[in-house]
Amino acid sequence: MLTGLLLQNIALIESLELEFSSGFTVLTGETGAGKSILLDALDAVLGGAQGASGVRLLRAGSDRARIEAAFQLSPALEQWLIGAEFDPEEELLISREWKRQEGDRFSSRCRLNGSTVNRQQLLELRPLLIDLTVQGQIQLLSRAGQQRLWLDRLGGSSLAEVKAQVADAWTDWRVAADALIALEQEQQRFEQERAEQEQQLEQLQAADLEDPDEQQRLEHEQDRLVHGVRLLEGLALLFGRLRDGADQGPSLQDHFSASIQELQAMAQLDGSLEPLRDQALDLGAGVDALLRSLDQYGLALESDPDHLERIQDRLSVLKRLQRRYGLDLAGLILRRDDLLHRLGAEGFAADLARLHQDENDRRQSRDQANAALHRERSNAAEALEASLLELLPPMGLANMRFKVDLTPCDPADHGADAVQFLFSANPGQPMAPLTEVASGGEMSRFLLALKTTLAAVDGSSTLLFDEIDAGVSGRVSGAMADLLQTLARQRQVFCVTHQPLVAAVADHHFRVSKHVEDGVTHSRVSRLRDTQERRQELADLAGGNQADAYAASLLDQRTA
Template identity: 35%
Template sequence: MLNTLAIRDMLLIAEAELSFAPGLNVLTGETGAGKSILLDSLGFVLGWRTRADLVRPGAAQGEVTAAFALPPGHPAFALLDEAGIAGAEELILRRTISAEGRRQAYVNDRRVAAETLRGLSDLLVELHGQGDDRGLLDPRGHRGLLDSYARHADLLAGVRAAWAALSEARGALEAERRALEEAARDTEYLEHAVAELDALAPTAEEEPELDARRRRLRAAARIREDVAKAAQALGPEGAEGPLLQALRWLEGAAEQAEGAVDPALDALARVLEELSGAAGAVETLLDGLGGDPGELEAVEERLFAIRALARKHNLAPDLLPEFAEDLRARLGRITGGADEIVRLTAAAEAAEADYTATAARLSESRRAAARRLDAAMAEQLEPLRLGRAVFATEVEPGEPGPDGADRVRFAAATNPGAPAGPLDKVASGGELSRFLLALKVCLSARGEDPTLIFDEIDRGVGGATADAVGRRLRALGAEAQVLVVTHSPQVAARGGHHWRVGKMIEGGAAVTRVEPLDPAERVEEIARMLAGDTITDAARAAARALLES
């Protein structure tokens, strides 16, 4: 419930504070007095889209504060908790706007974004005015209104989940069919490519390893050539042969030299011994550099084959194994694709059956809610002087979608036996206003009891009909707090609390004042609404009669 609305420096209002009460609260005043400023200010603090020039001329900043009483368990507490804002029995919304247009919003003195205000406003206030008639008359919104009236959010959520699952299953089936068709067109290519890749069987790290090994082998080949030459130079065909020949010559001469050649023999023996050690070391080195003489050729051949295959398929060599797996999978779809199509088809059929069953339960709930709404409308239309009219909520099969498979339309017939049709086609201006009031009253029945605001809902009606409208609004006020902006004295007389909005000139500038009225002042205000500028005793008597009735 809206407890207070405080306004400062907004449009023509310098300062105003309204303390609202349960039941029917009415605001009256002459045309142009500024009643719309109150709604603009309330919409501003609730985060609604409003006009830009809200700050009162000459003021630096405008400010609106609204205080709401929240009963335990109100859904606004969940939203506050999600936003990290401490909840309390009284929720205080405050919003400011500078003369330059900068806006700031606060909830319980915590800075918030305008989206938070709008989220709270959906739970706190419902506005029914001249601007929302189009929504009630537009069949595209009727299904949503009926769902809100039915309060079957769990069924609707189930249908949306089933539709999402069905869409996913259908998408998977269609994707598999396209993949199978594409793979079938490329069968010959796939078979050749897979065979070629399987024959080579490259690994992800093989190309850089082969390249490094090739460099080592090429370096070893160059070293081996030099070491082999060194081995040959030290061997029998090199230095070792002449030294052995010299040794044999010296040994032959030693028998006759009587020890003269012994030093030379000893030195030559040492040289041959060292030469043998050097030759052995070179042979050992040569053996270490040996291996398969064709290894370098084999390494280069495989390295070049891997690189050529990578260039052929226009990808990096390390991606060849992954590419091969992809090609094998595509080829596998051709041989095993039929089984996968069968599996996905069964999954899609199961998802469709689940959606159909879930949507059917939602349709039945909608039809039941339609019957309840039609009965509730019949109760509302009788006191609104439309007892012979018939309202019908039509629920018909429609195109399946995330919100079910129903088309919903509100229709009416104003005379017995006449065919039902769209509200704005079968009802006159006064009848249409009453139909819409009855519909708004029925659709406004919510478990959370938001504050209901009606902006000139009684336009186009008068006399007994206006009195019936006032009675409906007062009855609605017994269930929820109702605020009504009205020009009808019959409606104003039904209010439990009455404010007068007036415009006056102060200091050469127009200023709007909002004043609560006591019983005597209410008589004068309603008399003015009945008689106009000149209030007569007869008008006052009529005003008293309205208030007493």
């Protein structure tokens, strides 16, 4: 529920702060006074009026402008806030502020309870807050899928649950179908290039590829052999110092042997030296093991002088294949195995058979889900037809006929139904698409009846009607007033109107007027709290010689 609205430097309004209550609220005033500005402001603060259209809302000459709307929290709002990682507070406060940058360029920023919020988030949140309807809303009715969306809303939670299953089933089928199409296209390309594929397989098999790490291992071995002379020199130096001795001097091994003998003799005299003697023995054994390993390494360096040439030849084969096919060694092995499979006796047959079966199974699941959704929509269509056939006749459409036409269409994530509202206002006229045959006044009444029907089954958003009663007779406007009054028992309702019959039944009445001060036009919004003020405004709306008496009778009927 909308509880407050603040405007600063918006259109003809310099500064305005309003508080609202539940029930039915009307805004009246002369044409051009700025009644629709309030609805435009709500649209702008909730993600509408982008770019130049947003700047046009600003009061001429202003460097800053601000709109702030306060809403009472509902369970659906709290759930959305938690899901979007906003902390729910006592009320929901959404603001939008414009600030002049350079010249005529303005920046715009939106906030939710003080935290920055983006337009996409506001558009997701908007249906939970307001539902705006304007007179002759043919564009919305003509929008692709809009009539289907309204019908689905009427279906409630049971239809929504089936619709979610349809979306999942369609996604599963789409993935399976795309996989099948991709493999069929691959098979077609493969058959066109079969001779080339067979040549590839022959080359890859001839290369005897088995180990994806072979190249790395061979390159390490190559480096070792290429540096063989330097490695042999290093071995000789190590043996000279560790075992043979340098310049006829004792080696490290000789020094260790003498040191161990001395420690053994000392340990016989002092037992506390035995751990040190053991450490020396371990070190000596370690030196011996090191020398044996170096001997083995030296033998490997000196054996098979043709080994380096064989390694280099093998590396040349591997690198040539990698350049030709643009794959590393592991990729070449996978490519060979894939070619073996594709060019084998079964080729693509096994994979195609599996994907065909998977696609068929998914398609059947998709079609079953679509059939279940069609049944739910048929039930919702019957309910909508019954409701509109009850609500519309009292509004001057006694002979109207209405039908929800469900026809098959290509399956999608929303099902396989094309939804179209068919309408006839007069006897003898065939039913035709609503958007093609309904007049502006008929469209207004239809939208009001539709929103009344939807309000009974979903959501808690505030309903706003902008001159939806324009172009209708007094008798029809009275029926529309009764319907708006009934609707306001379930939802908060706002209506911009010129009809005294509609304004008279409202719970709250605001008058929008304009005046000129120092050559500048200003709009003022006043709440009409007493009967005299309301009677005068109703008389102004009615006009004519008997306007005062007529206005008084309307208020008397309301209080009766």
